[in-house]
Amino acid sequence: MTTVAIAGSTGSIGTQTLEVVAAEPDRYQVVALGAGGGNVDLLVAQAHAVGPAVVAVAEATHLDELKVRLPPCELRVGEEGLASLGAEAEVCVNGVVGFAGLAVTLAALGAGRRLALANKESLIAGGPVVARARAATGAELVPVDSEHCAVHQCLRAMAPDGPDRVARIVLTASGGPFRGRSRAELAGVSVDDALAHPTWSMGPKITVDSSTLMNKGLEVIEAHELFGVDYDRIEVVVHPQSVVHSMVEFTDGATVAQLSLPDMRLPIGYALAWPDRIGTPFGRIDWSRLSRLDFQPPDHDAFPSLGLAYEAGRVGGTVPAWLNAANEVAVAAFLDRAISWISIPDVVAAALDRHDGSPADSADEVIAADRRAREETRRLIERWP
Ligand SMILES: NC(=O)c1ccc[n+]([C@@H]2O[C@H](COP(=O)([O-])OP(=O)(O)OC[C@H]3O[C@@H](n4cnc5c(N)ncnc54)[C@H](OP(=O)(O)O)[C@@H]3O)[C@@H](O)[C@H]2O)c1
Structure with a gap:
């Protein structure tokens, strides 16, 4: 046991x-x-x-x-x-x-x-x-994040001594409930709209993050931290069916992907059993009915949070901590109906402009950075138009 x-x-x-x-x-x-x-x-x-x-x-x-x-x-x-x-x-x-x-x-x-x-x-x-x-x-x-669980599985295709053989990691994104809408069309979306995720049933915070694509931005940083791959080699592709959970392309051009139905019990079971697997499948793909898999680039204009996360990750230090804290405060304010959905990335960007350059050398520094970023973001929201 x-x-x-x-x-x-x-x-x-x-x-x-x-x-x-x-x-x-x-x-x-x-x-x-x-x-x-x-x-x-x-x-x-x-x-x-x-x-x-x-x-x-x-x-x-x-x-x-x-x-x-x-x-x-x-x-x-x-x-x-x-x-x-x-x-x-x-x-x-x-x-x-x-x-x-x-x-x-x-x-x-x-x-x-x-x-x-x-x-x-x-x-x-x-x-x-x-x-x-x-x-x-x-x-x-x-x-346990399904995309990173997928990458973890794909990397098993690589010899243990070959980490430099990864050409790129491709994280898939469902695109959330607002996939395909322009920035102008997103101006008036409601809390209920943002919570209506087409594929995944999750807690409210991550569901809102999925609607802004901040979730995918956070996952880009997560992939960098987990697998040590630099940001230029981590890409995001929108894949509405959420069947391909992510992919790894190797230096010879071979791409290994992990496919399964969208059900978090698979990655949870994987993390519990690793390096073995659990014996219970929570659903199987019916290949006779899976007629297409679509992929398209993310729309950075409608979903600027993704770019903010890349920028924060590249700078490093406590900037990702500020990004995360500002986003948590902004999402909570949106769920409280204090700011609009379209303001979330603007609030986060304004908070990042106030970053104080502090390092992330200890847990205490990270905790202090998180606190300062929350204070700054709350001040911004009090005055938000
Ligand atoms: N849900 C998914 O499918 C999914 C997929 C990938 C990754 N994730 C990640 O998994 C994490 C959890 O997501 P979720 O969707 O499961 O969230 P959730 O449904 O909102 O559940 C959050 C859990 O955290 C507890 N909690 C809240 N505030 C806390 C605090 N201050 N201290 C300690 N515990 C606290 C809650 O307890 P109470 O009930 O007592 O408030 C609840 O048990 C997030 O980081 C999310 O990004 C989730």
Whole structure:
């Protein structure tokens, strides 16, 4: 039995992780669950279903209720309590949303545990710090993001001594709900429009990021951090069917792609089982019905967030942390209906103009950069037209 800790168990990734574990009951045992702490009913139901030794919540708001309703277990509270899940099991699935996931990422890697990483924000904001934590313990980091899981699988086609044989990584993007619309046509889109993703059912923050293509921009930085490939060799192509999850082209022109139905339980299962595979398929491609696969270039004019992410990644230091923080604040403001959808990249660009040149040499520097970027972005939004 492989022991599993799930940080962010009440979210889209967390609940799907529990489905994968339930499909392979002889193989995985969930020993720890953790979440923000707002969704008490679901967390309590999950704890009764899997009987974890530890439950952690980031916020103490519903602590008294949790103490009464949880089955016997150790209850941990606060950012540190949640982060402690990183060291609690052989594999830690980090499905926390946003920068709050950094502490879990660093704790898992620091303890030398395998990290099944869905929380891309920790890698984007803290890339150099996460890289050092990985190197210090040699901990495995297996990506859960479907595109990076695909690249991880494609790279298996390469001899272990040939990392310089990668010509380029091609990340696929569904294009989100606004694919094909011009900038002018996007001026009045609503929160409901942005949350109506055509292919993936995900949490609200990543769904909005998918609609602006910031999600793909964050994934470009994620690919750079995970696979050490420079930005000139990471490309994005829009692929509406979301069947090709990404591709790697090698120096001889051969391209290896990973194809499967769009279902996050495949990459979650891959990260749990690596280097093996789980035995349960969550859907199979019916080749007799898959009549076409379309690919087209992204529209940088309608979706400027993608270009912002490339720029931030190329500069490095704490610029990606600022990009991520400004985007989190701008997306939250959009979901609160305080700014329009079309303002999101403009707010992020204005925040990046205020970047203070600080380095990203330690976790404390990254955390301070994240805080300053959030303050700047909130100030910008207060005065936003
Ligand atoms: N969903 C997908 O298909 C998908 C695909 C690829 C990558 N990802 C990545 O996976 C991560 C999670 O996405 P999601 O769609 O699963 O999000 P989600 O459905 O919104 O779930 C977020 C989870 O994080 C917890 N959380 C929120 N704020 C927290 C905090 N301050 N401290 C600790 N935990 C907190 C939530 O707990 P409460 O319920 O208590 O608020 C919930 O368990 C994101 O980084 C996303 O980019 C997701």
